[in-house]
Amino acid sequence: MGATKTDEYTESQILVATLAKAIGHPARVAIIEYLMKVDSCICGDIVDVLPLAQPTVSRHLKELKNAGLIRGNVIGNSICYCIDKNAVDTLQTYFAGLIHTISIKDKTCC
Amino acid sequence: MGATKTDEYTESQILVATLAKAIGHPARVAIIEYLMKVDSCICGDIVDVLPLAQPTVSRHLKELKNAGLIRGNVIGNSICYCIDKNAVDTLQTYFAGLIHTISIKDKTCC
DNA sequence: TTTTAATATAGCAATATTACGATAAAGGTT
DNA sequence: AACCTTTATCGTAATATTGCTATATTAAAA
Numbered sequence: 001m002g003a004t005k006t007d008e009y010t011e012s013q014i015l016v017a018t019l020a021k022a023i024g025h026p027a028r029v030a031i032i033e034y035l036m037k038v039d040s041c042i043c044g045d046i047v048d049v050l051p052l053a054q055p056t057v058s059r060h061l062k063e064l065k066n067a068g069l070i071r072g073n074v075i076g077n078s079i080c081y082c083i084d085k086n087a088v089d090t091l092q093t094y095f096a097g098l099i100h101t102i103s104i105k106d107k108t109c110c
Numbered sequence: 111m112g113a114t115k116t117d118e119y120t121e122s123q124i125l126v127a128t129l130a131k132a133i134g135h136p137a138r139v140a141i142i143e144y145l146m147k148v149d150s151c152i153c154g155d156i157v158d159v160l161p162l163a164q165p166t167v168s169r170h171l172k173e174l175k176n177a178g179l180i181r182g183n184v185i186g187n188s189i190c191y192c193i194d195k196n197a198v199d200t201l202q203t204y205f206a207g208l209i210h211t212i213s214i215k216d217k218t219c220c
Numbered sequence: 221t222t223t224t225a226a227t228a229t230a231g232c233a234a235t236a237t238t239a240c241g242a243t244a245a246a247g248g249t250t
Numbered sequence: 251a252a253c254c255t256t257t258a259t260c261g262t263a264a265t266a267t268t269g270c271t272a273t274a275t276t277a278a279a280a
Contacts, residue, residue, distance in 0.1 A: 003235055006270070008161035009136035012176035013143070019136025019229095025238085026127040033123070036211045047257090051118035056239050058258055077247035077256055090209050095202035101146045101196050113265055114238070135268085137270095157226090166269050168228055187277035188226055 022067030027052060027060050035070065035083050045081050046081065130199050135172050137162060145193050156191065173194030174193065 023029060027050055034049050041042055047057045061081065064070045069087045073080045116124060133139060137160055144159050156163045166188070171191065174180045179197045183190045 004135060004137075005161060006136065009140055011118060013136045013139040017136040018132055020130045020139075024127055024131025024134040025114060026116065026123045027114075027238090029123040029127045029130075030119055032208070036208060036215075041147045043198055044216065051115060052238095052255075053240055055241080055259080059238080062258085073258095074247095079257065083208070083212060085209065085212050087213065088205055092202065092205035092209055095205060098142070098193070098198050099202055100191060105146075106214065135249075137268090157263080162268095163270060166227080168269080172228085184227095184276095186226090187275095 015090065016094055018067050019069060019087055022064050022069050025092075027057070029062055030061060031057075031064060032069070032083065035081060058081065125200065126204055128177050128187070129179060129197055132174050133201075135170065137167070138174055141167075141170060141174060142193065144193060189220050 009017075018092075023032065030048060030050060034046060046061070047054045050057050050060075061070070061072070065072055067087070069084055070081050071084050073082075119127075133142065140160060141156060144156060157167045160167050162170075171180070171182070175182055177192055177197070181194050182190050183192075
């Protein structure tokens with residue numbers, strides 16, 4: 001197989017999984033962090049920061065975009081990428097909710 | 111290929127990617143949520159909640175465990191699983207940091 | 221001790237992911 | 251127009267992931 005049974009889960013579960021999966025690669029974490037480091041958005045030079053060939057970086061960017069974590073605006077012959085705050089908010093809120101639930105539950109058994 | 115160039119990234123990037131990757135599947139999100147829903151830890155019956163065969167669930171649990179997101183304590187002939195709060199904290203803190211950085215940066219370009 | 225219950229592992233097949241080089245596409249520049 | 255720069259796509263190969271059935275393991279229960 002190798003194909004996930006997506007029909008069997010809730011929208012929310014699939015959304016969280018999709019966003020998390022997009023971040024689930026160090027190159028994409030590095031891309032996100034680079035987008036954070038520079039002011040506002042960044043056009044070009046993402047390739048120069050990563051230890052990967054240009055087509056590979058392009059593919060990682062595409063996956064981040066498909067998952068909704070970044071947006072890309074065409075500016076002339078280059079593309080301006082920036083993070084989609086909503087997507088990060090979704091993840092942050094989700095994990096904050098988990099932590100809150102953990103905190104109010106009895107956890108003495110482990 | 112298919113193998114990630116892990117040598118080229120920081121410890122932090124690999125940690126975040128590893129944790130995020132572990133959550134990057136709806137079945138594992140469902141497992142996490144089930145562990146949250148019940149009080150404290152849960153022994154057994156995770157298999158009954160998922161639309162997957164027992165060995166497949168076992169494999170997902172193993173991956174969550176390898177990533178450090180859950181712990182498993184052997185209790186008799188069953189295993190008591192619970193979430194590792196530290197791992198969730200790591201993710202929550204990370205995304206909160208991202209959001210903070212996004213908020214203080216100029217984002218007028220996109 | 222035999223059986224039952226719970227979980228893990230082995231082995232397999234299908235699909236997905238990662239990565240590269242080569243090439244295409246599309247917009248500037250000269 | 252000819253060229254350069256930037257990014258995307260194609261084609262390919264290697265590896266990883268997902269999921270199953272069958273089987274092993276381990277411990278409690280009968």
